[in-house]
Amino acid sequence: MSSTAGADNASAPRVDPVGLLGLDESGMKEFLADIGEKPFRSRQLRQWLHQRQVYDFAEMTDLSKGLRQTLTERVRINVPQAIFDKESADGTRKWLVGLESGNAVETVYIPERDRGTLCVSSQVGCALDCGFCSTGKQGFNRNLSADEIIGQLHFASAALEAEGRGRRITNVVMMGMGEPLANFRNVVSATNLMVDPYAWGLSRRRVTLSTVGLVPALYRLADHSNISLAVSLHAPNDRLRDEIVPINRKYPLRELLPACEHYLDNTPHHAIYWEYVMLDGVNDSLANARELVELLGNIPSKINLIPFNPFPGTRYVGSPRERIRRFADHLQKAGFITTIRRTRGQDIDGACGQLVGQVINRRNRGKQGANRVPA
Ligand code: SAH
Numbered sequence: 001m002s003s004t005a006g007a008d009n010a011s012a013p014r015v016d017p018v019g020l021l022g023l024d025e026s027g028m029k030e031f032l033a034d035i036g037e038k039p040f041r042s043r044q045l046r047q048w049l050h051q052r053q054v055y056d057f058a059e060m061t062d063l064s065k066g067l068r069q070t071l072t073e074r075v076r077i078n079v080p081q082a083i084f085d086k087e088s089a090d091g092t093r094k095w096l097v098g099l100e101s102g103n104a105v106e107t108v109y110i111p112e113r114d115r116g117t118l119c120v121s122s123q124v125g126c127a128l129d130c131g132f133c134s135t136g137k138q139g140f141n142r143n144l145s146a147d148e149i150i151g152q153l154h155f156a157s158a159a160l161e162a163e164g165r166g167r168r169i170t171n172v173v174m175m176g177m178g179e180p181l182a183n184f185r186n187v188v189s190a191t192n193l194m195v196d197p198y199a200w201g202l203s204r205r206r207v208t209l210s211t212v213g214l215v216p217a218l219y220r221l222a223d224h225s226n227i228s229l230a231v232s233l234h235a236p237n238d239r240l241r242d243e244i245v246p247i248n249r250k251y252p253l254r255e256l257l258p259a260c261e262h263y264l265d266n267t268p269h270h271a272i273y274w275e276y277v278m279l280d281g282v283n284d285s286l287a288n289a290r291e292l293v294e295l296l297g298n299i300p301s302k303i304n305l306i307p308f309n310p311f312p313g314t315r316y317v318g319s320p321r322e323r324i325r326r327f328a329d330h331l332q333k334a335g336f337i338t339t340i341r342r343t344r345g346q347d348i349d350g351a352c353g354q355l356v357g358q359v360i361n362r363r364n365r366g367k368q369g370a371n372r373v374p375a
């Protein structure tokens with residue numbers, strides 16, 4: 001659904017309508033101040049949009065007629081639409097979400113016994129080029145706006161509701177396409193709405209941002225957010241991480257780890273979730289496990305080992321099951337809570353690292369890519 005209304009005055013400069021859906025509490029208050037409205041309207045609007053998912057101002061009966069008219073003229077409410085969707089044999093559902101300008105991203109719903117997790121994209125493509133991730137191979141086109149990010153919850157929850165099977169979104173992971181911290185402002189606004197009691201109202205423990213570890217942005221995140229943090233580590237030393245996760249050359253482990261500890265010290269969380277993809281003969285030896293124990297030392301940590309999901313053209317192969325088990329055992333014996341991620345939705349290319357969407361006009365990675373970090 002997309003309702004764009006604007007004062008169509010040929011002589012006035014064209015002002016892009018505000019994307020109302022993506023405004024968090026402070027953004028909404030700022031916007032209301034701009035149009036001469038009282039801040040308490042912010043709560044009412046967030047409740048209409050995000051709790052009741054009402055997008056028609058005419059239905060927002062506790063707002064004044066004047067405000068409803070201004071909103072009709074000044075804002076747009078843009079809920080992205082699915083171009084198609086697929087359901088895996090294991091119940092995982094993946095949507096290709098159409099955006100303006102012909103791009104598309106993917107959103108994945110992963111049902112489990114006691115929860116339903118929505119995996120949300122933050123960028124069209126990704127500029128970071130981690131060799132084991134097919135999104136990186138797509139190149140980068142652009143950041144998603146805050147309304148395109150939160151909009152994924154809107155259309156997914158409507159689609160789940162329409163199924164009539166009682167499936168709901170209880171958790172969100174920012175683990176879809178893109179590097180969330182390279183789209184800092186929009187991701188912070190959207191995740192603020194996810195944990196806002198007057199918007200989506202999810203617990204901060206149930207909303208997780210996964211990052212490759214852009215160090216300056218990690219420090220800023222501690223000032224603007226308090227959601228759970230997952231870090232794509234994938235290697236226990238710089239030599240190996242430089243190769244697997246190239247941004248490590250810019251932000252090596254000796255800078256990354258203190259930034260993660262800073263996040264724990266400044267938010268109510270008790271541990272960092274480290275993600276570690278198991279690549280055959282690359283990072284999966286017992287010596288690597290020992291190094292990892294040494295590296296993480298006393299940092300409160302939970303380790304999530306990810307079986308590699310292959311895609312066409314990759315030079316990597318997944319570690320054998322037995323080696324993943326041994327690696328996990330070593331970490332557990334050293335006192336780290338360690339889980340092996342269950343691969344979900346692989347038959348619909350909906351598993352980690354398999355999301356490709358539709359990236360048109362991809363830009364030059366060198367210019368847009370690994371060096372572009374929020375100030
Ligand atoms: N850019 C962010 C979030 C997106 S990826 C990040 O890097 O954290 C979400 C997780 O899936 C990351 O841990 C990523 O490293 C992992 N991943 C990427 N490609 C994968 C693949 N082919 N197989 C398994 N996991 C993969």
